[in-house]
Amino acid sequence: MKLKFIQQTLRSSKEFNFFFILCFSLGILGLILVESFKAGVEDRVSKRAKNFIASDLSISSRRQFTEVEKKNIEEVIKKNNLEYSEWIETYSLVSSVEKAKLADLNFVAAKFPFYGGVIFENGEKSNTADWETLSKSPVLWLSRDLSWELKVKVGDQLKIGESTFQVGKVFTEDQFSSFRGFNLAPKIFLSKNYLAETKLMQFGSTGSFAYLLKINDQNETLVRENFSKIIKDQTIKIKGPKESSEQIARSLNYLSDYLGLITLLTYILSLIGLYYFTHHFLSKGLKSIALFKALGFTPQKVFILNAAHLIILSLISLVVSFAAMLIMVPVLESLLLARIGEEFKLLFTSGVVLKVSLYSVIGCLLSLLPLILGAVKIPVNTVLQDIPQELKRLAFWYYLPLFFYVVLMAVIISHSIKIGIVFISALLILVGLGYLFFKTFSVLLEKSAKNKKLEIKHGFLALSRYFHSSFTIFMSLLLGVTLIVLIIQVEASLRNEFTSTTELRRPDLFMFDLQDNQEEAFKKLLNEQKLNVTMFSPMIRGRLTAINNGAIEQKKSDQEETFVTREEENQERFRTRGVNLSYRGKLSWSESITKGKFFSGRCDGEKIPCEISLEESYARRMNVNIGDKLTFDVSGIDIVGVVTSFRKVKWTSFEPNFFILFQPGLLEEAPKTFLASFKVKSIEERREIFQLISNNFANVSLLEVSEVVRKITEIFELMAFSIKIISFLSLAVALVVVWAVSFNHLELKIKEMKLFFLMGMTAEKRETIYKIESFLLTSMSIGLAIFSGTLITFLVLSFGFNITLEIRALYLISFLIILFIILNALLLFKIRNLVKRSEKALITF
Amino acid sequence: MKITVENVNKSFEQGKNKIHILKDISLNVADGEIVALLGKSGSGKTTLLSMLGGLEKPDSGNITIDQTNLYNKTESELCDWRAQNIGIVFQQFHLIAHLTAKENVSLPLEILNRDAESEAEMWLDKVGLKERLTHYPTMLSGGEQQRVAIARAMVSKPRLILADEPSGNLDVETGKRVMDLLFDIVKQNKTTMVLVTHDEELAKRADRIVHLVAGKCQ
Amino acid sequence: MKKLFLCLSILISFNLYAEMSILILGDSLAEGYGLDESMAFPRVVEKKLIEKKKNVKVINGGVSGATSASGIQRLKWHLKKPVDVLLLELGANDGLRGLSVPDTKKNLKEIIKFAKEKKVKVMLLGILMPPNYGADYTGQFEKMYKDVAKEEKVPFLPFLLDGVAGNAKLNLPDGIHPNQKGHEVIAEKVVNFLEKNI
Known part of the structure; x- marks a missing residue:
């Protein structure tokens, strides 16, 4: 029934x-x-x-595992039926007949790696068989950079510790990261079976020791828990792929x-x-x-x-x-x-x-x-x-x-509770403002309709008199278009965060520890060789000793630990540690001022205090505000400055930056070193720079970063692309809803259209009435949505993501104009269609 | 307005079936005459009414109004013609819900680009709704709505009123009073009226009754 | 009680010789990497010496990551104020980065010579490279310090991290830098070394 x-x-x-x-x-x-x-x-x-970690999960420590720890870990591995391998990373001097060089030695056990690999000179990627051969014989694979520096080729011998290894293969790139983040030296891979023979691992040796685990159908959370239970020492880290890189x-x-x-x-x-x-x-x-x-x-x-x-x-x-x-x-x-x-x-x-x-x-x-x-x-x-x-x-x-x-x-x-609530409140505010706006607008329309021409009058009245219905459609359009604006804006701003490092600016080499007295020689070298230096900054070591004359309490050793949370403890510790200071008169491309004003020229040595610009998250952690006076101890001398601005640094730029930046004119005299980053065009140029620097400045260290940077930017690019795709999908949904809602709205006016027709209103006039209504609704909602969408974007970005809004005005406006035209064209089409349909009317309907 | 309907046929397709709704109908209405079309549901009275308003084309046959063939006109000529010559009163009143009584009545004049304000007020006064100028249809009773509808139909001084069961939605008492008003006004203005109804009492008030049975005049 | 202490300290400063200024020119070990400055060994040394009623002031000239090459510039900066004793604690980063040993030796000698010219008493704090750097390199490095001390005739502590390096309980999780307890051990050693040589 x-x-x-x-x-x-x-x-x-x-x-x-x-x-x-x-x-x-x-x-x-x-x-x-x-x-x-x-x-x-x-x-x-x-x-x-x-x-990066060659596995699903790694358990690593900066010291050797004790026998008990090993037993426990291996027991859990067995119990959970996991596959595992081992990886020991340490630094050592390796020598060829000609030279000795520092290398990052990676001793790996059988089954290494579960993920990733290296690319050999001939362009081939390492396969399981290659790794198996490596683990069974006293050969090593070394990076091409190192082979150049040591002047060795496949088949040559290298001395490592007390043992000798034959160069088995030379690789150009590897997909693994280092347990220490950036690599201080080029990599070598060798078998863990031969580690003992090198006698490198003794009491006092430093290195990273890791178990690598492969998780097949086991429950990762459970496996993690099982390990956490048996690992008491906080210095032993259990890391999955996501924790392998802070940036990722x-x-x-x-x-x-x-x-x-x-x-x-x-x-x-x-x-x-x-x-x-x-x-x-x-x-x-x-x-x-x-x-x-x-x-x-x-x-x-x-x-x-x-x-x-x-x-x-x-x-x-x-x-x-x-x-x-x-x-x-x-x-x-x-x-x-x-x-x-x-x-x-x-x-x-x-x-x-x-x-x-x-x-x-x-x-x-x-x-x-x-x-x-x-x-x-x-x-x-x-x-x-x-x-x-x-x-x-x-x-x-x-x-x-x-x-x-x-x-x-x-x-x-x-x-995120924060994003969720900010978002919902913004929507509620939007509905409220939309109501006020629409109410005012319809009152104005009502007033001005009186003496207008027939079609304009009825166009206006169709909107103002059906307040509830018009408001619903207006709100649907407004929300739809607001969301479109939001998607376009957030997508742009967020994608910009991911792709801000342009190929041109992405550094390949970092140089550090250039001394004060080498600055001129280095600059001369740059000029002569026309090297592309993307950043050159002085670095001064100091310690923050006072904020606004209030000395920062240093914790006495006999005091009890009273920190409530780990964060609190970190924060407190953080405050009195050594910090790196720098000075600069100009903003770098990868930073922007978020509060206050950047330095006004040079600081007059007499007119103390000088200005300080802080990185915003550092300022937040230190609880420092604009106008606060900071005192630093720089090699025994008190340096005072006043915070005048906060900076935001693009963390995806890979450009080294400083939390604390002084106005030029004060720190020039302090003992300092210099940092630089280079962009190189070719492998040859990179080799040349390595050569130049080591010949001219023996104490200076150069780091190859292009690999790490490339690995991470690759992931960023994938993310940026995903953001684009998904935004596009969402836009499609928004457009369809806007379209369907407006069509449905018109659909409801057919009765009125029939009456107008019966009363002898010409088709042209009948169309005009609804054209006016559609035009008013679409233009009002789109116009208002530009503001509300941008406002919500701003709120979401600054409260939710803590990134600055990139206004994409031209793109947005042209998108909305096209949307407006298409929407009105579709509506016009629909109006014509409905007007035609309404003419097929009997008197009773 | 003189109306001549000659041998008009009309059929509709409804699914697979073809319904022959008007069969060879002929009818004459003299200027100023009030004709009631009386018949059961589905007898084709409303279809015939629509044709007189230029809303529906006959399959065959002619409809001549004042010597001109109605269906030789173009769509837009028909529109203008309707605006100038026709007033319609519906069973369901069909007032435009978002317009006030006065605005509803003004509409036909506005369509003709004529001054509406005072005329509309005058007509509402005539139908006894002087106090209800700014009321919306939902605030009016059924009888009041139909009076507004009558004022709206008459305001442009059309020469032909088409009324489709004008009392059909009103209770007997109200219906009678509203119909008195309609007939009075139509007679005063010497307007031709074709009235469709199945109410024999109402039909009797017309000058002539035409029975429509199964698509034929009797 | 407070008053008594005040009197006592005034007494001490009047009765004993004038305040001695000790500069520790070093790297992250002296700076106390990862710790409060109060926990780093230079400050602990000062505390211990004051407890022993020595009128000293220790200047912490430690800079994380500093190599021997930076020493001379930084020494010049510090010598703008009077310094009586220089404890030279540089070279560890040179070694960890695999820099050339003769270069480090040259830098250290240059620093010592400059300090001597300025009438500063110099003492050398040596460091050993971890065994993973290979016997050849660690050997060269150890010898380099001995040679510098011998050639410049300065008091020499062969291994500052003796008893600390390799002991997980005395080091931060990075396995390289000493923790608070480690710094206590170091300070004890440095105090003994100072007392023996002043």
């Missing part, structure tokens, strides 16, 4: 069903795409990061925050669409609801009938979007393959399906059931009156569950 009624309802509302399913499916599709793309990117990035961890967090935010946007957008359609569907269907009640249905039954209708539509939407996804996965994957030249898996798993189904159905029900609840309240006697009825507006608390659910979703999806 009931089923029959549901069937009837379904059959009788084809148009609504179509829009509902379209909008909902798109929303769900957006969610699935974002979710599976996110999982895919995270998987991809962590796979690349796994190369940070960027992964950014990425997942951003993707979460986008998911949320897509989600809210589709809810707005659904709410809109359902609202109008129920408004139109009020009469039949009253009729059902008149026929003796209880309100509960009518409620269930309508709810069942919506649930069936939701389920159909789920099926439609999952089916669409199944078709899209291979297409998207091949597109991605073409773009990034690597296999990329969209992780469309059952977990994703379940998660998305749950999110969408609950959200849908919470937002739509109150509407139905309002609808069933229609009085039965309405059946007998022929007056258009309005959907009863429910008190706000009916929507509280939805509100809390959306807040919860915001927090869950963005993985």
Whole structure:
């Protein structure tokens, strides 16, 4: 019996069903795409990061493991049925017949590596067999740089400690990172089996010792826990790929925050669409609801009938979007393959399906059931009156569950209470401001409509008189376009964070410890050789001793540890440690002022204090504000300065920078060393620089960083690309919702159009009325959205991501103009279509 | 306005079936005459009414109004013609919900680009709604709405009123009073009116009754 | 109590010789890398000497990452104020970076000569390279310090980290830099060395 009624309802509302399913499916599709793309990117990035540690999990220490520790660790390995290898890294002087050079020795055990490898001179990548050979024989592989410096080739002998090894292979690059971050010296790989013979590992030796684990189908969290239980010493680190690099961890967090935010946007957008359609569907269907009640249905039954209708539509939407996804996965994957030249898996798993189904159905029900609840309240006697009825507006608390659910979703999806709440508050503020704006605007329209031409008057009135309906469509458009603006802006700002290091500026070499008395000679060398130095900075060691005359308390050794948290302890310790100072008159390309003003020229030696510019996060940690006076002890002399600005440094620039920057004119006399970074054009030029520096400045150290920088930027680029793709997907959803909502809105005006037609209004005039209305709505919402979108972007970026907003004005404006034109063109098309349709009218309709 | 309907046929397709709704209908209405089309639901009365308003083309046959063939006009000529000559009163009133009573009544004059303000007020006064100028349709009772609709139909002084079950949505008492008003006004202005109804009592008030049975005049 | 202490300290400063200024020119070991300055051995040495009623002031001239090449410039800066004793603690970073041993030797000798010219008493704090640098290099390095001390005729402590290096309990998690306890051990050794040579 009931089923029959549901069937009837379904059959009788084809148009609504179509829009509902379209909008909902798109929303769900957006969610699935974002979710599976996110999982895919995270998987991809962590796979690349796994190369860094050659494993899924590493247990490492800067001292040798004790026998007990070894036994315990190996026991857990056995119990969890894990594969493992070992990796010992240490520095040593290696000598050829001609020379001795410092090298980063990597002694590896069988099965090394589980991920990643090296690229040999001939361009081939190392395979399992290569590593097996290495682990079984007294050969070594060395980096090409080292082979040049030592003047050796394959087959030559090298002395390491007390033992001699034969050069087996020369490699040009390796995918592993160093346990110490940047490498002080070029790498050598050799077998752990021959470590004892070298006699390098004795009491007092330094190095990193690691167990490398491969996790197959074991539960990673559980495995970690098992190890944490047996490892008591805090200096032994258990690290996964994400912890292998601070920059990767940070960027992964950014990425997942951003993707979460986008998911949320897509989600809210589709809810707005659904709410809109359902609202109008129920408004139109009020009469039949009253009729059902008149026929003796209880309100509960009518409620269930309508709810069942919506649930069936939701389920159909789920099926439609999952089916669409199944078709899209291979297409998207091949597109991605073409773009990034690597296999990329969209992780469309059952977990994703379940998660998305749950999110969408609950959200849908919470937002739509109150509407139905309002609808069933229609009085039965309405059946007998022929007056258009309005959907009863429910008190706000009916929507509280939805509100809390959306807040919860915001927090869950963005993985951050802060981002979630900032976002939701911004949306609420936007709705409030939108209301004020629209109310004012419609009052103005109402007033000015009076003496206007017929079509203008009715265009205005169509908007101002249907306040509730116009406001809903205005809000849908406003939110949709605001989100579009937000996506475009956040995407640009965030992607900019990831790709700010242009190829041109990415340093290849770091040089440090150039002495004061070598500065001139170095500058002369630069001029003569025309070397491309991307940064050259003095570095002065000092210690912060006072903030605003208040001496920083140094902890006495006999005092008890009273720190509450680890962070607190770190912060306190951090305050009195040695710091590096520098001075500079100009901002570098990779930094910008976030507060205050940068230095005004040189500091007059007499006119103490000089100005100081602090890196913003350092200032926050030190709890220092603009105007505070800082005193540093620089080699026994007190140097005083006043903080006049905060700087933000692009952490992806790879350019060395300083937390504390002094105005020039004060620190020039202090003992200092210099840092520099180089950009090189070719391997030959790099060799030449190494040669030049070691010949001219024997004490100066040069570090090769291009490899590390390249490895990390590669990941950044993948992330930047993902951000682009997902933003594009989200934009598509937003556009479709905006389109569908505005079409539906026009659809509802058909009755009026028929009347105008019957009264003999010409087609041209009838079109003009709706053109004016559409124009007003789209231009107002798009115009306002530019501001609100930018404002929300600013809030989200500065509170959520703590990055500065890159305003992409030209791009944004042109995008919105195109959106405006396309939207109006589509609406015009729709208006024409409706006007035509309205002419096919009988007198009764 | 003199109306001649000659051998008009009209059929609609409904799914696979073709419904022959008007069969060879001929009808003459004299200038200033009030004709009631009486018939059951589905007898084709509304279709015939739509054709008289230039809203529906016959499949065959002619409709001549004041010697000119209505369906020789272009769409936009038909529009202008309707604006100048036709007033429609509907069963469902069909007032424009977002416009006040006065604005609803002004609309036909505005379409003709004529001064509307005082004319509209005068007409609302005539239908006894002087106090309700700024009320929206939802604030008015059914009878009041229909009076506004009558004022709107008459305001441009059309020569033909098409009324489709004008009392169909009103209770007997109200219906009678509103119909009195309609007939009074139409007669005062010597306007031609074609009235579709299935209410025999109402039909009796017309100058002539035409029975439509299964698409034919009787 | 406070008053008594004040009287006592005034008494001491009047009765004993004038304050002696000791400069420790060094690297991260002297700076106390990763620790409060109060925990680094120069400050602990000062505390211990004052406890022994010696009127001294220790200047911490430690700079993390400093190599012997930077020594001469930094010494000139510090000598703007009077210095009686120089404890030279440089060279470790030279060794860790695998710089050429003869260059380090040249730098150290240059620093010592300059200090002597300025009438500063110089003492040399030696360091050993960890065994993983290979017997050849560690041997050369050890010999270099001995040679410098001999050639310049300065008091010499052969291994500043003796008893600290390699002991996880006395070092920070990086396995290279001493922790607070490690600095205590070092300070004790330096105090003995100072007392023996002044």
